[in-house]
Amino acid sequence: MTKKEILEAMASAANISQADADKALGALIDSVTGTVAKGDKVTVPGLGTFEKRDRAARTGRNPATGEAMEIAATSVPGFKAAAQFKAKVSGKK
Template sequence: MTKKELLEAMAGEAGISQADADKALGALVSAVTAAVAKGDRVAIPGLGTFERRERSARTGRNPQTGEEIQIAATSAPGFKPAAQFKATVAGK
């Protein structure tokens, strides 16, 4: 599904214009991104939970030389789907 198709579906479902759907989608993405970047969890019932996940520092290997390298700790976004979302996708 493309962004255009998503906006059309949102506009039809909510009974709003595609321009308003675009603003709403942009606001949702901005709000979720900002909250997760701060370390907050964002739970959307029926969809899932967005959160920041910490990855600890570790030792890795350069595949070309075999030399050990240190990989720094980092943060990454994570998503855990809601049970209802998983069941719908699985066809249950």
């Protein structure tokens, strides 16, 4: 599903214009990314939880040369699907 298709679906379901749906989606994305970037969790009931996950530094291998190299510690976004979302995707509800 593309952003355009998401906006069309949102506008139709909420009976609003696509411009308003675009503003709402943009606000949601900004709120979620900003909150997760600060290290806080965002839980959307029925959808799931977005959170910041830390990855420790580790030793890896350069695939071209096979040489060992250090991979720096980093933070990545994580998502855990809610039970209702999992059930719907698996066809159980």
